[in-house]
Amino acid sequence: MQNLSHSLSLAPLYRHRVFQSSRKVDCHAQVANELSEHDLFWKGDDVDTVLFKAAIQQLQIFMLKYGAEVVVRPRLFDGFALVHMTLSGTAEIEADGQKVCIPQGKTALIAPKRNLRLWWQAGSEQLILKVPLALFDELSAQGQAVHPGIPSLFMLPERAVPHWDLLVQSLLRVLALPGEHEGHSAWINHFERGAAQFLLSQLTSTYTAPPTAAGLAANESAENLVGAGKLQRLDMLEKYIKTRLCAPLSLADLANAAGVSVRALNGLCHQHHGVAPMDLLRNIRLDAVRERLLTHPGANITDTAFEFGFGHLGRFSAYYRERFGELPKQTRVAAR
CATH class of the missing domain: 2.60.120.10 (Jelly Rolls)
Structure with missing residues (x-):
């Protein structure tokens, strides 16, 4: 075995x-x-x-x-x-x-x-x-x-x-x-x-239970959250994403995980990360792929891409190069 x-x-x-x-x-x-x-x-x-x-x-x-x-x-x-x-x-x-x-x-x-x-x-x-x-x-x-x-x-x-x-x-x-x-x-x-x-x-x-409709209504805009409240919502979001790196996630899923409305989440992500929520999801997944290739140079690129939620290899390679300035195979070669 x-x-x-x-x-x-x-x-x-x-x-x-x-x-x-x-x-x-x-x-x-x-x-x-x-x-x-x-x-x-x-x-x-x-x-x-x-x-x-x-x-x-x-x-x-x-x-x-x-x-x-x-x-x-x-x-x-x-x-x-x-x-x-x-x-x-x-x-x-x-x-x-x-x-x-x-x-x-x-x-x-x-x-x-x-x-x-x-x-x-x-x-x-x-x-x-x-x-x-x-x-x-x-x-x-x-x-x-x-x-x-x-x-x-x-x-x-x-x-x-x-x-x-x-x-x-x-x-x-x-x-x-x-x-x-x-x-x-x-x-x-x-x-x-x-x-x-x-x-x-x-x-x-x-574990955070899904927010209620009343809770979402209370967080209709990012401006209603201040200081640590905003950081707490973003931390909840990132934890949620990192435990579901290969799962199909929608914008509504991300908003529910953060306990805010879609509109509020969009504002938070642009304010603190400079990107939309779905772009943040993709970036976190790309970072996970890069970490895997750097720490395990023998990893199969296709399998790794699928493992972290990328179903289209052509788009995956383009996203990877845009974020890191090199292709996945170049990262793997450099790590050896």
Whole structure:
């Protein structure tokens, strides 16, 4: 198995293989039995599915690879949320109208209320943590964590990923314990609750519910916001964009994320960035592409462009040259 991101050692999990198969029917049935009922659409014949699963106490942890490119449409989850970590390749998740791209090294929390669709790149590997919603409720009831409500789809902020990886690695190490031992149960419970508390803390500090119509009306013009208020709205906008770099976003989506009207957002972006909101979105995505090419000179330019939301390669190259004065391939060559 590959382990190209998250700096995780999955050896303890690899001792718990559920199945490995190249038959599509077997793969569908086995995964449905272990995770959730779902419709599965294969987009290739290079099937090499492998599933590992281990139960801790309240949590279950999986590593799943299909081999071929797939689209998965699960039924609504019954009493649990999934934490989806891309170990290699790229995944795209759409839940209740929200869409995010989860490239290698990124993590998302999924708890759909109406519908869910997942696309996995051929050969991608995903680590999945199954968390009972009752655990979140329990922590909240005991006052050990604030429960802001679990959103349909939440991208873990980049700054939080290293800390989350440490928690997951601790859970994985639990699987390597030699057997039942006095005191193990309480110790394991501590790590499980710590992981759930951490997720709730990130939701509390990062997730912003969509603004109400009354809130938008109160912010009809940029002039109604002063000083730190303007900077706070722009910060909300940039955080929203950076967690959805490959998702299709509209001007209305950006305004909702900032908690202002479209007109107010246009004024804020021109005042502080000198460009319109959609141009700001494009620039942030271009900056992300450049950073990837500079830090990973071997990255494929086409794949990187798609990963960060550019569907038309000709326009992407033109935008890139306009912003940085060189073509993407020149950046990559200079970084080597």
